[in-house]
Amino acid sequence: MSDSWAVLAPLLQAATAGRDLLGETIRWLTPRAVTARVLAEVGEHDVRLDLTFDGTTTSHLATGSEVVVALDLADAVRGLYGTDERPWPSLAVTTPDRELDERGPSGWFSDRKGIARSVQELLSALRPAKPDLGELAVEFGSDKWGDLHWYTQHYERHFARLRTEAVRVLEIGIGGYRDPDRGGGSLRMWQRYFPRGLVLGLDIAQKNVTGPRIATVQGDQSDAAFLDRLGRERGPFDVVIDDGSHLNDHVRTSFHALFPHVRPGGLYVVEDLQTAYWPSWGGHPLGGTGTSTGMLKSFVDGLNRAEVGDPRGERSYLDRNISGISFHHNIAFVEKGMNAEEGGPAFLRTLF
Numbered sequence: 361m362s363d364s365w366a367v368l369a370p371l372l373q374a375a376t377a378g379r380d381l382l383g384e385t386i387r388w389l390t391p392r393a394v395t396a397r398v399l400a401e402v403g404e405h406d407v408r409l410d411l412t413f414d415g416t417t418t419s420h421l422a423t424g425s426e427v428v429v430a431l432d433l434a435d436a437v438r439g440l441y442g443t444d445e446r447p448w449p450s451l452a453v454t455t456p457d458r459e460l461d462e463r464g465p466s467g468w469f470s471d472r473k474g475i476a477r478s479v480q481e482l483l484s485a486l487r488p489a490k491p492d493l494g495e496l497a498v499e500f501g502s503d504k505w506g507d508l509h510w511y512t513q514h515y516e517r518h519f520a521r522l523r524t525e526a527v528r529v530l531e532i533g534i535g536g537y538r539d540p541d542r543g544g545g546s547l548r549m550w551q552r553y554f555p556r557g558l559v560l561g562l563d564i565a566q567k568n569v570t571g572p573r574i575a576t577v578q579g580d581q582s583d584a585a586f587l588d589r590l591g592r593e594r595g596p597f598d599v600v601i602d603d604g605s606h607l608n609d610h611v612r613t614s615f616h617a618l619f620p621h622v623r624p625g626g627l628y629v630v631e632d633l634q635t636a637y638w639p640s641w642g643g644h645p646l647g648g649t650g651t652s653t654g655m656l657k658s659f660v661d662g663l664n665r666a667e668v669g670d671p672r673g674e675r676s677y678l679d680r681n682i683s684g685i686s687f688h689h690n691i692a693f694v695e696k697g698m699n700a701e702e703g704g705p706a707f708l709r710t711l712f
């Protein structure tokens with residue numbers, strides 16, 4: 361289990377609040393981590409990036425160019441993960457002026473424009489535009505778009521309001537199955553989609569997926585006690601996504617164990633509901649009681665429980681805390697929120 365989660369949380373908060381970063385925590389987002397992220401955007405680049413921290417400067421993007429962009433590591437981190445659009449407080453660009461001088465005024469100016477373009481490309485990588493989820497799914501190799509499923513359009517619709525929040529996301533199913541070095545596509549996708557988010561992946565297999573604001577944990581989604589512990593230690597979560605075994609029993613167990621650890625206003629997502637109709641996965645062609653869709657469909661009745669029996673009578677925890685459900689092809693979104701409206705008057709029920 362990665363223990364970077366606890367350390368990254370205060371760092372991220374400090375970065376996004378624009379406060380000074382503490383020396384101890386910023387060590388976790390090292391020049392190497394920042395550079396890896398920038399390299400993923402620009403690839404090999406002919407501008408050198410120097411990151412300075414605690415009076416020490418390290419060069420990481422060096423490809424022989426004499427153009428050097430110097431930044432304080434704290435400002436680079438704010439650019440990558442913060443929300444403010446302030447100019448770079450520590451930016452310094454050094455250009456090979458002497459060489460340019462020798463080319464005379466026209467050569468000097470045209471070369472400077474080329475340099476400006478390259479420098480800007482690098483700085484843009486440090487402050488990335490917000491790509492959509494389909495683009496990110498393709499970039500990071502998640503199967504949530506195109507490869508088997510077309511889910512990202514639905515995710516966009518439900519997650520848009522959370523995008524700039526400092527969300528905690530838990531996804532069951534990291535991907536790559538038994539291979540510790542494969543998978544992690546969707547964790548990276550969420551990490552990029554939520555610029556201030558912390559992303560935790562759970563898988564039954566041991567996984568080596570790492571990255572800034574990404575942590576992993578090994579465990580079985582059919583173990584309710586383990587999931588409850590995980591929720592207490594790492595929750596509450598703004599978003600839980602079940603993309604694990606897709607066995608109907610597992611989906612139901614995970615939902616009941618983890619839904620209490622979803623924050624009010626948060627979402628619990630269940631993917632691959634097609635297995636609810638496949639007997640070898642514990643499903644049934646009618647998607648009845650005992651299947652994952654059977655469980656989800658029962659929440660519709662819970663939403664309207666106040667309309668039967670005593671309008672102010674007892675409602676279960678799920679009746680009281682599910683405020684909405686959306687179904688799309690093979691995927692459902694359960695909204696956590698107060699469902700406390702009273703039912704209609706008794707006389708209306710027997711009018712006809």
Ligand SMILES: C[S@@+](CC[C@H](N)C(=O)[O-])C[C@H]1O[C@@H](n2cnc3c(N)ncnc32)[C@H](O)[C@@H]1O
Pocket residue numbers: 501502503504531532533534535536537538543544545546547562563564565579580581582603604605610
């Ligand atoms: C479809 S993949 C996840 C893909 C990933 N979420 C993505 O979009 O890139 C399913 C993963 O669930 C894991 N898994 C299977 N059974 C599990 C269980 N009982 N508990 C936790 N993870 C499980 C598998 O090891 C596999 O890596």
